[in-house]
Amino acid sequence: MRTSRKGSVEMPAFVRQLVKETEKKMSSFFKGSRGGGAAEGEKPGEGEKEEVIPSPYLDRPVLDKLAEEGCARWGLTYALGSMQGWRANMEDYHNCVPQLGGEFADWSFFAVFDGHAGSSVAQHCSQHLLGHILATGGIGPEDDPERVRGALVEGFLHTDKHLHSVARREGWERGGTTVTASLISPYYIYFANCGDSRAMLCRSGQVCFSTEDHKPYNPLEKERIESAGGSVSLQRINGSLAVSRALGDFSYKGAENRSPVQQMVSPEPEVFVVERSPADEFLVLACDGVWDTISNEELCAFIHNRLSVCTDLRDVCTQVIDLCLYKGSLDNISIILLCFPGAPQLSAEALHQEAELDDLLESKVAEIYDELCARGEEPDLLSVLTVLASTVIPGLPPGGGIQSKRNCIISAYYQQREMHGPSVPNGGS
Incomplete structure (x- = not known):
């Protein structure tokens, strides 16, 4: 039968926050592609408005x-x-x-x-x-x-x-x-x-x-x-x-x-x-x-x-x-x-490895957050992600790498922000 x-599945708030932190850089690129105007080699006449070509991209996804x-x-x-x-x-x-x-x-x-x-x-x-x-x-x-x-x-x-x-x-x-x-x-x-x-x-x-x-x-x-x-x-x-x-x-x-x-x-x-x-x-x-x-x-x-x-x-x-x-x-x-009926099935061993990986990522995020704070640097989300991306993390999903665990990492980051309180400057907002 x-x-x-x-x-409709709504994206979690912490993922939206990641996009908010990166969209300024993305928007500058997209807005650069929006320029219109006269054809190459031509100049618009006096007082003539340049044609604005709509961008195929949004300021935020x-x-x-x-x-x-x-x-x-x-x-x-x-x-x-x-x-x-x-x-x-x-x-x-x-x-x-x-x-x-x-x-x-x-x-x-x-x-x-x-x-x-x-x-x-x-x-x-x-x-x-x-x-x-x-x-x-x-x-x-x-x-x-x-x-x-x-x-x-x-x-x-x-x-x-x-x-x-x-x-x-x-x-x-x-x-x-x-x-x-x-x-x-x-x-x-x-x-x-x-x-x-x-x-x-x-x-x-x-x-x-x-x-x-x-x-x-x-x-x-x-x-x-x-x-x-x-x-x-x-x-x-x-x-x-x-x-x-x-x-x-x-x-x-x-x-x-x-x-x-x-x-x-x-x-x-x-x-x-x-x-x-x-x-x-x-x-x-x-x-x-x-x-x-x-x-x-x-x-x-x-x-x-x-x-x-x-x-x-x-x-x-x-x-x-x-x-x-x-x-x-x-x-x-x-x-x-x-x-199909032969697709991989839920595995207790794989679930255990996944839980261990999530715990490891949470501890790594906490370490990086504390290190940045100790150096007097702002522990914003992009800084934490940048450091983590250069760290060797065993057990990441094959084919996905660190990008496939971004949601877990972002969630761990906001847990750190909540624990440290408002004394942290900006916190990547």
Whole structure:
């Protein structure tokens, strides 16, 4: 039976405080990118106001998270986590269908949509892509990989064709979205990827498979772009668009006498088929806000470790999002985590090691705080974090490092502030 729970998870106050302490430095960088004005080599006329180009970034990130969890009757459990972050708008959408229903009750579909130039295309595709895939008739009880592969490709192309008429009516020509999707049958895992979001399968504690990002500078992608009359500069199509495959983006799909898959931006997904195994542990679908800051191997190791100390998959997704934020992600961040019956289980030994690590970090924070006070230095949070980052700490989560324990460290820091009282100057406020 399908079950799911949705909700909004608010970031703890002490994490907000960390952002408050760093946002001045970040804001100066972001505001520097807001400059507008005349084109290069030109000067505005007398009394003419310079054009102000809105920044794609905020002065401070939006830290509240959307969380969702659920399961399927055949043993799959899943969770979603997403956060707007530093971006001025939230443009990510998702689709989680743990059971397709009817004769496909043992089939599941999940997808992440990372919109650009607005969220309308991503939202529309999140609502209609699965319907177009199923309408092809290529998905049947026989679970024929070649037929399913064709259905996925055809479903993407039909979605883009239908979207074109909607975009012209609604004025979405500039908008687009990348998609990474997974269709799970009783025997296979099908991956359909279009753009630079990414899917990754972990089996027996190792990365078993991951999709390849579609970037304009990839040789085959670049060849198609140039053949369609475009160019690749600054690693972008015509110096502007950073992905070479997407749904939407119709201003890049106007080359005459060329099929939809031969345009500068292609809506054709790459489809991969992986046979299921009892050793399958978990599958990750995530936007580039995750992959810009962490590798496949690091994320596999981190989630594998977190599953041994945490039973709530939403919390695991939250920890991944926080890790990416602390490692410098400036994008919207969305992740879907799917756990198979062979996923790591809660471990008493791992829980003990985690508790010991938390105790060690708390004692280290106290030592650093006292040392800074003894030297007459202000023990603000950034100073404590800087010293701690250069300290050898055994037992940190693999793939996560010190960044993955920031919340524990920040909590310990504010405990020290409370213990020392208001006599400490500023305290990093």
